[in-house]
Amino acid sequence: MLDLDDFKPVTLEDQEIFREQYRRYPQVHSDNTFTNIVCWNHYAHYQYATLRGSLVILSTIDGKTAFRDPIGPRDPELFDRVLELAGEVEQKRPFYILNPATAAWFGEYRPDLTLYPDRDDAEYVYLRSDLADLPGKDYLSIRRQLNRFNKHCTSTVEAITAANLEEVRTFLNRWCLWKHCDAEAILASERDAVFYAIAHFLQLELSGLVIKVDGEIGAMAIYEQMTPDTALVHYEKGLPDCEGIYKAINTETARHLPDTCTYINRESDMGLPGLREAKTRYHPHHMIDAWYIGLEDF
Numbered sequence: 001m002l003d004l005d006d007f008k009p010v011t012l013e014d015q016e017i018f019r020e021q022y023r024r025y026p027q028v029h030s031d032n033t034f035t036n037i038v039c040w041n042h043y044a045h046y047q048y049a050t051l052r053g054s055l056v057i058l059s060t061i062d063g064k065t066a067f068r069d070p071i072g073p074r075d076p077e078l079f080d081r082v083l084e085l086a087g088e089v090e091q092k093r094p095f096y097i098l099n100p101a102t103a104a105w106f107g108e109y110r111p112d113l114t115l116y117p118d119r120d121d122a123e124y125v126y127l128r129s130d131l132a133d134l135p136g137k138d139y140l141s142i143r144r145q146l147n148r149f150n151k152h153c154t155s156t157v158e159a160i161t162a163a164n165l166e167e168v169r170t171f172l173n174r175w176c177l178w179k180h181c182d183a184e185a186i187l188a189s190e191r192d193a194v195f196y197a198i199a200h201f202l203q204l205e206l207s208g209l210v211i212k213v214d215g216e217i218g219a220m221a222i223y224e225q226m227t228p229d230t231a232l233v234h235y236e237k238g239l240p241d242c243e244g245i246y247k248a249i250n251t252e253t254a255r256h257l258p259d260t261c262t263y264i265n266r267e268s269d270m271g272l273p274g275l276r277e278a279k280t281r282y283h284p285h286h287m288i289d290a291w292y293i294g295l296e297d298f
Contacts (some may be wrong), residue, residue, distance in 0.1 A: 007047040029098035039193040087298035120271030121290040131254035149244030160208030171217035219249040
């Protein structure tokens with residue numbers, strides 16, 4: 001059965017292992033996507049193991065290891081073994097479930113263990129048409145900000161391609177200078193993650209847009225198709241030179257996605273009050289919840 005020695009570090013070369021597993025078992029939470037795992041690998045030190053048709057992921061942040069629910073067929077024996085491993089680590093939250101269907105099953109299978117909702121890691125999912133069209137009075141203030149941007153800033157929209165990746169890097173360096181990325185550990189980690197995404201943009205099969213103002217990039221978005229009906233926005237950055245530019249890149253991303261894309265997952269707010277307010281203001285269609293089991297409950 002599964003042991004810690006069976007886990008190995010995630011590398012870019014493991015991409016097809018993850019993508020093939022996710023084709024069979026689609027994921028709804030961005031934390032399990034290969035893009036997020038490999039881009040944030042410097043921060044979370046991901047490892048994985050495969051056993052009996054399942055993929056098991058663990059992360060180690062600041063020396064604290066946490067396991068995730070196995071991705072694959074329902075396998076109570078494997079699930080229990082992962083729980084055993086989680087119960088042996090020194091971590092307040094050693095086990096996470098990132099799939100609502102698995103959480104529902106687990107509540108029936110192991111009613112002796114309490115699942116706690118992790119609100120800070122819950123993800124916001126919107127109707128693509130809402131973000132593209134901004135309909136009705138719910139989006140009145142956003143439309144006003146977008147109108148001010150269009151009135152005062154002369155802009156163009158371009159897809160991110162191999163031809164302008166260097167321009168995107170220049171923009172991100174400007175963004176980091178403005179945000180003082182080196183002053184905060186999480187911003188420095190995010191900087192490294194987005195630069196990794198740019199460096200491996202084509203290999204990770206990512207898509208993206210930039211908004212140029214007066215010939216220079218003022219905002220960018222990087223996204224990918226997560227499931228057949230859902231796109232996932234990984235990164236969205238903008239400079240403060242033009243008021244409303246974040247509203248513009250948000251709307252343009254939604255408009256450039258195909259009509260077959262019903263939903264847009266814009267990830268979590270990480271418990272940041274300002275980000276929570278901004279994401280709530282766009283009226284999510286639903287949330288993708290996350291749960292954890294505390295060490296004291298094992």
